[in-house]
Amino acid sequence: MNIRSIAPICCLFFLLISCEEKVETLDIIRLEAGSVSGTRSTDGQVLAFQGIPYAKPPVGELRWRPPQAVEAWTGIKACTSFGPSPMQQAPTPFMMYTADYLIPASPISEDCLTLNVWTPATTATEKLPVFVWIYGGGFVSGGSAVPIYDGEEFAKKGVVFVSVNYRVGIFGFFSHPDLTAESPFHASGNYGLMDQLAALRWIQKNIAAFGGNPDQVIIAGQSAGSMSVNALVASPLATSLFHGAIGESGASGTRPMLSRTEAESRGLAVDSLLGNIGLKGLRALSADTLLAKAGTGNGVVIDGYVLPKPVRELMTEGNYNDVPLITGWNANEGFLPNPKNSQDFIQSLKEEYGPEAAEILLRHYPAYTDAQALESQSRLSTHLMFGLPDLDWAEVQSGSGKSSVFLYYFDHTPPGEFTQYKAHHTAEVPYALSTLDQLDRPWEPVDLKLEDILSDYWVNFAKTGNPNGPGLPVWVEYESADPTLMQLSSTKTDVMTGMVPVPHLSGLKALRTILTEE
Numbered sequence: 001m002n003i004r005s006i007a008p009i010c011c012l013f014f015l016l017i018s019c020e021e022k023v024e025t026l027d028i029i030r031l032e033a034g035s036v037s038g039t040r041s042t043d044g045q046v047l048a049f050q051g052i053p054y055a056k057p058p059v060g061e062l063r064w065r066p067p068q069a070v071e072a073w074t075g076i077k078a079c080t081s082f083g084p085s086p087m088q089q090a091p092t093p094f095m096m097y098t099a100d101y102l103i104p105a106s107p108i109s110e111d112c113l114t115l116n117v118w119t120p121a122t123t124a125t126e127k128l129p130v131f132v133w134i135y136g137g138g139f140v141s142g143g144s145a146v147p148i149y150d151g152e153e154f155a156k157k158g159v160v161f162v163s164v165n166y167r168v169g170i171f172g173f174f175s176h177p178d179l180t181a182e183s184p185f186h187a188s189g190n191y192g193l194m195d196q197l198a199a200l201r202w203i204q205k206n207i208a209a210f211g212g213n214p215d216q217v218i219i220a221g222q223s224a225g226s227m228s229v230n231a232l233v234a235s236p237l238a239t240s241l242f243h244g245a246i247g248e249s250g251a252s253g254t255r256p257m258l259s260r261t262e263a264e265s266r267g268l269a270v271d272s273l274l275g276n277i278g279l280k281g282l283r284a285l286s287a288d289t290l291l292a293k294a295g296t297g298n299g300v301v302i303d304g305y306v307l308p309k310p311v312r313e314l315m316t317e318g319n320y321n322d323v324p325l326i327t328g329w330n331a332n333e334g335f336l337p338n339p340k341n342s343q344d345f346i347q348s349l350k351e352e353y354g355p356e357a358a359e360i361l362l363r364h365y366p367a368y369t370d371a372q373a374l375e376s377q378s379r380l381s382t383h384l385m386f387g388l389p390d391l392d393w394a395e396v397q398s399g400s401g402k403s404s405v406f407l408y409y410f411d412h413t414p415p416g417e418f419t420q421y422k423a424h425h426t427a428e429v430p431y432a433l434s435t436l437d438q439l440d441r442p443w444e445p446v447d448l449k450l451e452d453i454l455s456d457y458w459v460n461f462a463k464t465g466n467p468n469g470p471g472l473p474v475w476v477e478y479e480s481a482d483p484t485l486m487q488l489s490s491t492k493t494d495v496m497t498g499m500v501p502v503p504h505l506s507g508l509k510a511l512r513t514i515l516t517e518e
Contacts, residue, residue, distance in 0.1 A: 026119065029210060034077060035077065041152055048116070048151070050116045051114045052083075053114050054164075054199050055067035055069065057111035057112075057113065058171070059111055063110070063171070063283050064179055064283070066198075067113055067195050070202075082143075082144065084107035084111060085103040085108045085165070087108060087112065088137075088140060088169055088291070089141065090105065090108070091104075091105060096418035098439075098440070100147045103141070103142065104145055110167075112165045113165060115199055116144055117161070117210050118152050119160045119210040119212065120155045120158060124208060124210070124211055127216070129158075129216040129217075130216060130462075131159045131160070131161050131162065131218050131220060132162045132199075133151070133162065133225070133433070134166070134196060134219060134220065134228045135163070136226070137224055139173055140297065141168060141169070142168060144164060148435045149435070150433075150438055153434040154435075158463070160207060160210055162203060162207070166192045166193075167191050168192060169291070171287070171290070172191050172297060173298045173300065173301070174188075175189040175298060176264060176270075177264050178278065179279065180260065185305040187305030188260065189300075190307065193300065197238060200241040204241060216463075219244075219246070220246035220247075222249055222250065222426060222428075223249055225248075226249055231252070231300050231307060233245050234252075234314040234315055234319075234321075236319070238321055239321055242323065243324075244323050244461060245324070246326045246327070246458065246461065247325070247326070247390065247393065248329075248432070249328075249329045249428075251327070251389035251390050251393040252312055253388060253393075254516050257301065257310045257311065258299070259302050263301040263303075274293060316396055320397075322401040325403065325405045327394055327407060328390055328407050328410065328486075329382065329387045330386070330411070330428055331382070331410065333382040333386045333424065334377065334381025334382040335385070335425075336377055339377055340377065341370045341373060342372070345376070353514055361514065364504070365377075379504065380507075380511075383504070383511055394407045394478050403465075406461075406466075406467055408487075409500075412431075412447075412450055415442050415443065416442055432458050433458075434451055434452075436451050446491075450488065454488060456469060456471075475499070484502065485499070487499075
């Protein structure tokens with residue numbers, strides 16, 4: 001072989017080497033603000049980055065301001081442990097909520113704006129779908145370091161999993177006339193939602209470095225996280241930041257939302273309680289003092305900026321981010337701190353809704369005996385807090401949008417010492433996120449099978465905007481003319497999944513009619 005015949009081969013060889021050198025590996029990742037390193041899973045399949053800052057610490061003069069761009073750093077930031085959980089009361093297990101459902105005891109800090117990424121990608125060119133988890137906690141608690149939100153197993157199914165910290169309680173949801181006045185948007189209150197928006201913008205700029213696709217981002221959340229997803233779907237500030245939504249047990253529903261003016265009045269009451277110290281004094285207080293003395297904040301408000309109108313109104317008008325949606329609720333999510341006997345329950349319905357409406361409700365939530373009244377109270381509580389808001393979300397979006405809507409109903413009781421709570425609030429989360437191994441429960445084969453099914457639905461949805469896939473029961477889109485949903489339930493020995501009519505639909509319809517006519 002002469003030199004001339006060897007030369008093209010050599011050129012090709014060096015060209016291939018050059019191309020390989022340009023393929024960036026993921027052990028150390030260069031982000032917009034600096035480089036980060038992570039931790040590889042024991043089996044080597046997933047690389048995790050924990051505690052990545054996505055905004056400046058919202059402390060001092062940045063308390064109750066929109067999140068500011070994170071400052072650049074030099075060197076390589078080791079992102080190998082979770083950042084502090086948002087400022088809140090110390091976690092205390094209660095009812096069925098063991099430590100696996102709660103944030104770690106420490107660290108807890110106002111300096112909390114970090115996020116976590118689990119990626120199965122081996123190069124930055126894979127363009128995997130991105131699944132963004134937003135935690136619940138009633139907008140007063142929660143954090144991304146909760147064990148059942150671990151992203152490793154979910155990521156192994158071919159998705160980049162991201163979980164986000166956002167401000168909660170009075171630090172994340174507080175309004176005051178002076179805050180509104182200083183805002184260039186003449187708004188105050190929804191700082192926690194602004195954090196979520198900032199994280200989504202960070203994802204758009206940086207997730208490709210982890211092998212993720214910024215054009216295929218799914219936001220998902222449960223409880224207050226689901227209400228956040230609902231608000232982000234409605235917010236004009238979230239346009240093009242995500243491409244699908246999953247809301248588990250939470251939406252704004254048919255109840256009136258708090259206006260900014262009402263929230264500002266509450267803020268003035270807090271200021272008065274603390275001695276009329278004004279905005280400067282409120283910002284000067286320590287986080288511990290504010291937490292101990294000032295209450296819990298407002299939750300999401302109609303601030304005129306993040307949410308220019310109530311969520312339901314924006315969606316009914318068609319002014320929202322029309323993306324594919326999964327939403328639903330669990331069978332036994334009602335909270336009954338003081339259950340009533342039959343007579344007291346009937347009387348409470350009359351006082352709450354009026355005699356005529358109470359008579360209508362009692363047809364669907366009967367109370368002929370104390371035992372029946374207890375069951376009806378539980379179902380009514382579930383419907384008021386979660387069932388009706390999520391059904392209404394599906395109804396409104398399927399009627400006003402073009403994207404697919406999928407509705408579910410989770411009716412499986414996790415095993416162990418808390419079976420009296422049945423398919424309780426948050427019960428579905430470790431099944432959907434494939435984190436049963438994070439919970440100390442005597443899992444049975446039926447649980448593992450349901451975990452595979454539910455997490456596969458969620459992963460398929462992240463990949464295609466449709467939960468259906470090979471080997472799974474067919475999930476039909478929601479249609480108000482034929483209201484069915486995917487029921488996720490079980491017997492003692494097997495999973496029972498499939499399309500069924502919406503459970504207790506007549507009661508849900510009656511309740512919606514009464515609430516919308518109030």
